[in-house]
Amino acid sequence: MIEVGNVLVHEDIINNDFVCNLSKCKGICCVEGDAGAPLRDSEKEILEEVYPKVKKYMTEKGIEAIEKFGTSVVDADGDLTTTCVDGNKECAYVTWENGITKCAIEKAYEMGEVDWKKPISCHLYPIRTTRYPGFDVLHYDRWHICKDACTFGKELQVPVYKFLKDPLIREYGEAWYEELEKSVKSI
Secondary structure, rough: OOEEEEEEOOHHHOOOEEOOHHHOOOOOOOOOEEEEEEEHHHHHHHHHHHHHHHHHHHHHHHHHHHHHHHHEOOOOOEEEEEEOOOOOOOOOOOOOOOOEEHHHHHHHHOOOOOOOOOOHHHHOOEEEEEEOOOOEEEOOOOOHHHHHHHHHHHHHEEHHHHHHHHHHHHHHOOHHHHHHHHHHOOO
16 A cells, blocks of 8 residues: 555555446446445435436436435445435436436536536545545455456556546545655656
């Protein structure tokens, strides 16, 4: 691991390549899994606030799930997550465009209707964050459904941390990201 400010970055984030390849995977990460996307406590309030503007981009099943369970839920492990439809599969905020999943929240953001792009855990994926008092640990979440993203990233020679530059800056700031790049160059 390398230390950048109060964040420990696993070397897998630096040494592995990754670029989402939606033409191959169709955004299956928003449909598969055993729970919704992890949320921070502060994001619960944001979801409640943006839901009325996001709703028009959601599927009927997603709206039904939100109306029944709320804009977020606590999963079986006691973690706050996005609400899912059909048990614990498809995120309630999924919408479809040309057979590819898209986040209804992100769609509303792109249309200028909300000023929040999407949950940070979604924006940072495949990086997962473990938060401790005083520091975070970033690790690379390997999931077999992302094999096309790994292949594409290798083709383009784009490491995980470069692919996720924007969300890393969103989370930790520009100066932090510049320090990460300097640390990587010194390895």
